[in-house]
Amino acid sequence: MRALSWLYLALLYAFILLPVGALVLFSFQDGRLPVPPFQGFSLRWYADVLGDRRLMAALGHSVAVAAGSSLVACALGFLAAYGLARHALPGSALIRAVLIAPIAVSTLIVGLGLLLLVNRLGLPLSLWTAGIGHVVINLPLCFAILYAAMGDQQRSAERAARDLGASEAQVIGLVTLPMLAAPLAAAFFLSATLSWDEFIIAFLLTRFEVTLPVEIWSLLRSGLSPRLNAAGSLVFLVSVAVVVLLEILVLARRRR
Amino acid sequence: MSDRARGWGLVAPALLWTTAFFVVPFAVMAAMSLARLDGRELIWGVHWDNYAQLAQPHIARAVVVSLEITLTVTVISVLLAYPLAAIIAFRVPERWQRLALLLALLPFWTSYVVRSYSWLLVLSRQGIVNQALLGLGIVQEPVTLANTRLATVTGFVHFFTMLLTLTIYASLRQLPPNYARAAADLGASRLRTFVHVILPLTLPGIVTGAFLTFVLCIGDYVTPQILGGNNELTLPQVIMVQLGRRADFPLASALALVLMGLVALAYLLSSRWLRIDRV
Amino acid sequence: MTASVTIERVVHRYGPQTVLHGVSLEIGAGEYVVLLGPSGCGKTTLLSILGGFASPAEGRVLIGGRDVTRLPPARRPTTTVFQDYALFPHMTLRDNVAFGLRMAGMGRAERHARADRQLALVGLEHAGAKRPHEVSGGQRQRVALARALAVEPDVLLLDEPLGALDLKLRRAMQDELKAIQRRVGTTFVHVTHDQEEAMAIADRIVVMRAGRIEDEGTPDRIYRRPRTLFAAGFMGEMNRVPARAAGGAVQTPLGTLPVAPPGEGEAVLCLRPEALGRGGPCDLGEARLDGAAFLGTHWRVHLVPERAPDLRLVAQLPPHAAPGERLRLSVDPAEVTVFPAAAEAA
Numbered sequence: 001m002r003a004l005s006w007l008y009l010a011l012l013y014a015f016i017l018l019p020v021g022a023l024v025l026f027s028f029q030d031g032r033l034p035v036p037p038f039q040g041f042s043l044r045w046y047a048d049v050l051g052d053r054r055l056m057a058a059l060g061h062s063v064a065v066a067a068g069s070s071l072v073a074c075a076l077g078f079l080a081a082y083g084l085a086r087h088a089l090p091g092s093a094l095i096r097a098v099l100i101a102p103i104a105v106s107t108l109i110v111g112l113g114l115l116l117l118v119n120r121l122g123l124p125l126s127l128w129t130a131g132i133g134h135v136v137i138n139l140p141l142c143f144a145i146l147y148a149a150m151g152d153q154q155r156s157a158e159r160a161a162r163d164l165g166a167s168e169a170q171v172i173g174l175v176t177l178p179m180l181a182a183p184l185a186a187a188f189f190l191s192a193t194l195s196w197d198e199f200i201i202a203f204l205l206t207r208f209e210v211t212l213p214v215e216i217w218s219l220l221r222s223g224l225s226p227r228l229n230a231a232g233s234l235v236f237l238v239s240v241a242v243v244v245l246l247e248i249l250v251l252a253r254r255r256r
Numbered sequence: 257m258s259d260r261a262r263g264w265g266l267v268a269p270a271l272l273w274t275t276a277f278f279v280v281p282f283a284v285m286a287a288m289s290l291a292r293l294d295g296r297e298l299i300w301g302v303h304w305d306n307y308a309q310l311a312q313p314h315i316a317r318a319v320v321v322s323l324e325i326t327l328t329v330t331v332i333s334v335l336l337a338y339p340l341a342a343i344i345a346f347r348v349p350e351r352w353q354r355l356a357l358l359l360a361l362l363p364f365w366t367s368y369v370v371r372s373y374s375w376l377l378v379l380s381r382q383g384i385v386n387q388a389l390l391g392l393g394i395v396q397e398p399v400t401l402a403n404t405r406l407a408t409v410t411g412f413v414h415f416f417t418m419l420l421t422l423t424i425y426a427s428l429r430q431l432p433p434n435y436a437r438a439a440a441d442l443g444a445s446r447l448r449t450f451v452h453v454i455l456p457l458t459l460p461g462i463v464t465g466a467f468l469t470f471v472l473c474i475g476d477y478v479t480p481q482i483l484g485g486n487n488e489l490t491l492p493q494v495i496m497v498q499l500g501r502r503a504d505f506p507l508a509s510a511l512a513l514v515l516m517g518l519v520a521l522a523y524l525l526s527s528r529w530l531r532i533d534r535v
Numbered sequence: 536m537t538a539s540v541t542i543e544r545v546v547h548r549y550g551p552q553t554v555l556h557g558v559s560l561e562i563g564a565g566e567y568v569v570l571l572g573p574s575g576c577g578k579t580t581l582l583s584i585l586g587g588f589a590s591p592a593e594g595r596v597l598i599g600g601r602d603v604t605r606l607p608p609a610r611r612p613t614t615t616v617f618q619d620y621a622l623f624p625h626m627t628l629r630d631n632v633a634f635g636l637r638m639a640g641m642g643r644a645e646r647h648a649r650a651d652r653q654l655a656l657v658g659l660e661h662a663g664a665k666r667p668h669e670v671s672g673g674q675r676q677r678v679a680l681a682r683a684l685a686v687e688p689d690v691l692l693l694d695e696p697l698g699a700l701d702l703k704l705r706r707a708m709q710d711e712l713k714a715i716q717r718r719v720g721t722t723f724v725h726v727t728h729d730q731e732e733a734m735a736i737a738d739r740i741v742v743m744r745a746g747r748i749e750d751e752g753t754p755d756r757i758y759r760r761p762r763t764l765f766a767a768g769f770m771g772e773m774n775r776v777p778a779r780a781a782g783g784a785v786q787t788p789l790g791t792l793p794v795a796p797p798g799e800g801e802a803v804l805c806l807r808p809e810a811l812g813r814g815g816p817c818d819l820g821e822a823r824l825d826g827a828a829f830l831g832t833h834w835r836v837h838l839v840p841e842r843a844p845d846l847r848l849v850a851q852l853p854p855h856a857a858p859g860e861r862l863r864l865s866v867d868p869a870e871v872t873v874f875p876a877a878a879e880a881a
Contacts, residue, residue: 035387075269099274109475109512112499113284157622159608160623163608163609163683224376
């Protein structure tokens with residue numbers, strides 16, 4: 001029974017890690033096809049990708065859209081969470097439902113709706129429109145994380161600060177925000193990761209300047225290539241770096 | 257400023273954003289689904305023509321294919337993920353559990369595009385599986401794996417096994433260990449402990465994960481497009497076709513609403529056990 | 536740095552429910568007052584009204600003669616020690632204690648010096664650089680106290696401050712709280728549901744029930760001569776014996792006692808366990824032993840009186856000799872209180 005468990009674990013890990021393992025391994029392929037046999041280690045495909053102006057531009061766009069949309073989503077999410085957690089508002093259950101709703105809808109539908117709106121208003125498609133879409137899907141997440149973090153301990157500390165003479169601005173600046181540093185960072189990096197990886201909204205709402213997943217998509221037509229492996233590995237490794245960073249952050253907080 | 261006014265002031269930006277860029281677009285889409293395309297000209301009004309197109313074989317077929325794929329994927333993913341989550345939760349030593357989970361979820365954190373492409377490396381005619389089969393002499397000719405439903409299902413199962421491992425692991429960890437001990441103490445075998453105690457208590461976690469799987473799977477365009485090819489289209493693929501060269505926005509809107517209807521139906525069927533608020 | 540508190544006919548409602556029914560109370564400057572009562576009696580609400588965290592529907596609150604009823608917490612001469620301490624987890628203990636001084640605009644060096652003095656007052660002079668999660672529960676409690684005292688409030692409000700501590704630590708902290716209050720001279724208003732804690736620290740106890748004050752006075756007075764049956768029961772263990780007024784005395788199944796009855800008709804006689812069987816002047820007949828436990832300071836025994844075999848009495852007997860099978864019951868009428876029976880139903 002015990003041995004069987006470990007065997008199952010090993011098989012599932014192989015299944016889960018095989019494709020990305022192949023992706024990363026064959027990005028170092030010294031040959032024209034990213035499939036076995038492995039013909040030797042080479043960094044030339046990375047050099048190729050890093051020297052590709054279109055891919056590098058797309059990478060820059062992705063970073064800008066991820067950072068910008070996450071910043072906006074965190075700011076809006078924080079304000080809304082603070083408002084709902086600290087003030088008794090009529091219909092607060094409905095407000096929460098509306099703010100959370102986009103998470104339950106396919107991103108395809110969010111993107112399509114925005115595309116129709118942008119078309120009707122006669123606005124041009126750009127990184128801005130894609131960024132707006134990313135805020136729409138990340139706002140529920142940021143709101144939920146921050147709302148859940150504003151628990152009794154937080155409320156009680158804010159009350160103590162007021163009792164000791166702090167103004168509302170001082171309460172937020174000296175108590176609320178510092179106490180929420182970890183969940184704020186978590187919300188920011190989580191939504192940055194999701195925006196970085198997001199395809200369909202970016203695909204529907206950008207035109208001339210595109211994000212990295214959209215650029216990779218257009219390269220897919222030419223079939224398997226170590227160059228695509230290298231580009232994909234870069235996308236993957238950035239996400240993993242952010243997630244590992246988040247994990248360390250959470251662990252550090254646990255330990256306290 | 258009154259307490260309530262300040263509260264509204266804080267909530268307003270997020271509420272306005274969601275209204276302007278989610279609720280209003282949704283209303284436009286709903287109106288669009290009832291409009292009609294006459295040549296290239298858009299005629300607003302209440303026409304049911306777009307919904308009537310559901311009767312067309314290729315569209316009806318897409319709905320069926322989407323449902324078949326989604327249900328298959330959901331069932332297989334739950335069956336694969338539950339033992340994995342249980343092994344991590346109960347067999348792996350406490351201090352290694354977070355690492356084990358992180359590792360099992362690594363590819364979760366990457367774009368659908370990149371993940372689907374990486375499956376092509378495994379499943380294509382020159383891919384790893386075919387090379388292995390040829391090398392072992394099991395087949396003489398490469399087998400067609402990519403551009404099939406099998407490939408789509410594999411890509412999906414890969415992703416959702418990770419997602420479900422996370423949600424099931426979370427609900428397993430929330431179980432106080434004394435429940436299982438109490439059941440064992442009262443004479444239940446391991447199997448009976450599982451069936452009568454652990455499974456019912458983790459059901460909400462399973463259903464929540466399965467619901468998420470359903471929502472994300474049925475709405476995904478990338479995986480079937482890259483791995484399944486154009487042999488049989490899913491509903492999102494048909495929607496994207498309308499947006500492409502034909503630019504039939506009314507039909508695309510109607511089909512998007514049908515897609516939402518399917519999700520709503522799944523929500524109603526599973527709402528009894530859902531714990532969306534805990535996700 | 537101390538002031539009197541006047542509470543005038545304060546009424547408070549949560550929605551349709553009235554939780555304070557016109558409470559009035561005078562607290563002298565420098566007094567240590569404990570609000571005592573079961574959960575839901577309104578004691579914490581009353582404390583919130585003093586602190587400015589709730590505002591009463593009717594009535595006034597005066598501190599040092601000044602009406603503060605409508606002032607926010609920050610502008611009152613009060614500070615609160617919260618039940619969960621509410622320490623700021625991201626600040627050192629020194630910064631926690633100095634927070635109120637910082638809000639008052641005091642410079643960094645001076646407020647840190649003041650904070651260190653406050654920490655020394657509670658025995659934490661070496662822990663200023665630590666964070667709340669690095670110290671024990673009892674130490675957190677002291678930091679919360681030091682933080683609230685650092686701004687030199689006229690009135691310190693304590694909301695179940697010892698509730699989160701284990702019994703032994705709680706008893707030790709009681710003495711310390713009392714000693715600190717003596718040293719700083721600030722008026723302390725302390726809320727608890729633990730009558731032993733109340734008796735250990737209060738100059739005056741205010742017993743509350745269902746939004747009203749049942750009794751107030753020194754611990755000694757409330758324990759020995761409670762004004763209501765509820766106060767009597769809440770302050771400690773109690774034998775209740777049915778009785779009725781008979782002329783200028785009360786008649787009980789155990790005999791007639793020369794105690795002034797509260798009125799005509801049915802009554803309840805209350806006897807503290809330690810008042811029974813100590814050779815008082817009033818004989819209550821023989822009793823049979825029905826179980827005994829040695830508790831160190833005394834024997835706690837269950838007795839069945841011969842004159843009323845349906846009754847069960849609890850008594851405390853001296854620790855040096857094991858109680859015999861039978862003993863003679865007697866009581867001092869001065870240790871007995873009688874209430875109208877109608878009060879019991881209420």
